[in-house]
Amino acid sequence: MRKASRLFEIIQILRLARKPMTAADLAETLEVTVRSIYRDIAALQAMRVPIEGERGIGYIMRPGFDLPPLMFSIEEMEAIVLSLALLDRTADEELKQAARRVNQKIAGAVPEPLRQALDRKALYAWGSIAQPAGFDLGIIRRAIRDERKLMLAYRDELGRASERTIRPIALIYYSQTANIVAWCELRQAIRNFRSDRVERCAVSDDSTLPFIPAAQG
Known part of the structure; x- marks a missing residue:
C-alpha cells in the first residue's frame, strides 16, 4: 500500500x-x-x-476532528478521475459541466499528496465522442427521478415519425449516443429510444402514478 x-x-x-x-x-x-x-x-x-x-x-x-468532505485513497482517486473523463465523452452537457465542477471540488478538498496525484493527469479516456442530442438529456434524468411522463417527437431507424408518451425508466450511455429505456404508452411495452432520434422532448402535464407495466405474454 x-x-x-x-x-x-x-x-x-x-x-x-x-x-x-x-x-x-x-x-x-x-x-x-x-x-x-x-x-x-x-x-x-x-x-x-x-x-x-x-x-x-x-x-x-481526538473528538471533534472533521475530515475534509472528500477523503479518497489514490486508487479511489484514479477511479474518479477516469470516470469523470469517460463522462466527458457523452452527449449529456449538464453532466459534463457537473463533472468539471466535481474535478474542481476534488482538487480543492483533498490533501496535498492526492492533489499531486490528480495534477499528474496520467489517465485518459479515449474514443469517439457521442453526438449531441437535440435536447437536454437532463430532462430524462429528472423525469426518471421524479417519475414523470415525457412526450417525445421521435423518428425510428427508417425515418418514420411518431408522437410518443413514455415513462422513462433508465438512461444508458453508449459511445455514440444515449438510449432511453421507457414504458411506451403507444406500444404498451418497454421500448428503447435513441436520444439522437428524438426531435422534441417535453415533460407531460399528466400527473404520474407508480409505474406498473401491463402483464406480458
Missing part, C-alpha cells in the same frame, strides 16, 4: 475505533511493519491531525 493511501486508512480506522488502537493492531490491519506505523503517526501529527497516544498503549483520534 502506498504511503499516501496508508495515511488516510489510518485516519479512517482511528475515527471508527471504539478503543485505542496499538501500532501493532494498525500494522496488522494494513499489512505493514510497526515501524512504518510509527512513522505514519508522526507524519499525521506533523500535519496537525489530532492523534494522541503512546507506543505500547495505543492511539486515539
